Amino acid sequence: MHFLVSRAASVILALACLITPLTFSGCGSRQNGQVPPQELPPPIPAAEPVLLYNGTGASSSDVLAVKAVLDNLGIGYATADASELDGMSEAQLGGYKLIIVPGGNSITIGQSLTTQTASAIRGAVAKYGTHYLGICAGAFFGGYSIYNGVNLTGGVPFDFYADEFKGIHVEPVEITRSNDVPLDVYWEDGPQLSGWGAVVAKFPDGTPAIVEGQSGKGFVVFTGVHLEAPESWRGSMNFKTPVAVDLAYAGTVFQAALDGTPLPHF
Numbered sequence: 001m002h003f004l005v006s007r008a009a010s011v012i013l014a015l016a017c018l019i020t021p022l023t024f025s026g027c028g029s030r031q032n033g034q035v036p037p038q039e040l041p042p043p044i045p046a047a048e049p050v051l052l053y054n055g056t057g058a059s060s061s062d063v064l065a066v067k068a069v070l071d072n073l074g075i076g077y078a079t080a081d082a083s084e085l086d087g088m089s090e091a092q093l094g095g096y097k098l099i100i101v102p103g104g105n106s107i108t109i110g111q112s113l114t115t116q117t118a119s120a121i122r123g124a125v126a127k128y129g130t131h132y133l134g135i136c137a138g139a140f141f142g143g144y145s146i147y148n149g150v151n152l153t154g155g156v157p158f159d160f161y162a163d164e165f166k167g168i169h170v171e172p173v174e175i176t177r178s179n180d181v182p183l184d185v186y187w188e189d190g191p192q193l194s195g196w197g198a199v200v201a202k203f204p205d206g207t208p209a210i211v212e213g214q215s216g217k218g219f220v221v222f223t224g225v226h227l228e229a230p231e232s233w234r235g236s237m238n239f240k241t242p243v244a245v246d247l248a249y250a251g252t253v254f255q256a257a258l259d260g261t262p263l264p265h266f
Contacts (some may be wrong), residue, residue: 040128043092048076048078049098050078055084065103070254073254090124098258107147110149115233122152129218139158139191144157153196158192164189170237171187177201196211197212198212198213201225219262
C-alpha cells in the first residue's frame with residue numbers, strides 16, 4: 001500500500017516537474033510575458049534652475065513681471081519660445097528644477113506646442129521631479145485641456161472664476177489665505193482651481209484661487225491670479241493692498257514652487 005502510494009506520488013511529482021516550466025517563470029525571466037520597464041535616461045543638467053516659457057501665447061508683459069520677481073529673488077532662469085520648447089527632450093526638461101508658464105492665452109499656448117512637448121513636460125514633472133508653476137493661462141495649460149494641455153491633474157480641467165461669466169475680465173479681487181490677512185490682487189480672465197490639490201488661497205466665492213500638490217515626483221503650484229502684477233497694471237483700479245505686499249507674496253509662492261515646499265493651506 002505504501003509502495004503504491006509512493007509510486008503514485010512519484011508519478012504526480014514527475015508530471016508536475018514537466019508542467020511547471022510551462023506555467024511558472026524562474027528567476028530572472030519575464031513574468032507573464034511582460035517586458036521589464038526601460039531605465040529612465042538621466043536628466044540633462046540645465047545651466048539655470050528655472051525655465052520660463054516666453055513663446056507664442058504667453059503675455060510679454062507677464063513674462064517681464066515674472067522675470068522681475070525671479071530677479072528680485074536672485075533666481076537664475078533660461079527662457080524658451082515655442083520652437084525651442086518643442087526641441088527639448090523629456091530628459092532636458094528634467095534637468096530644470098522649475099518650469100514656469102505665465103499668463104496669456106492658454107489655447108494659443110497649447111496649440112503652438114506639439115503634443116510630444118506637452119507629454120515631455122508632463123514626463124519631466126512626473127518622472128524626473130521637475131516642479132511646475134502655472135500662472136493664469138499657465139494654470140489652464142497645466143491642467144487637463146482639449147487644447148493640448150499638459151494634464152498634471154490626472155484629468156481634472158479648470159474653468160474660469162465666476163466673475164468671467166458676469167462680463168468682468170479684469171479687476172482687483174480679494175483672496176483669503178489660511179494663515180494670513182487677505183490680499184487684494186490682480187485678476188484677468190483667470191481660472192478658479194476646483195477639483196485638484198490643496199487650497200492655498202480662495203476667491204471671494206470660496207473657490208480656489210491658488211492650489212498646490214504633487215504630480216508624480218514633481219511639485220505643482222497653480223494660481224488663477226497675478227500676484228506678480230506690477231504697479232503699472234493697476235491703472236485706475238482701486239486696490240486695498242499695496243503692490244509691494246502682493247509682490248512679496250509672489251516671491252514667497254515662486255520660492256515655494258522652486259523648492260517644492262508646500263505653502264500653508266486650508
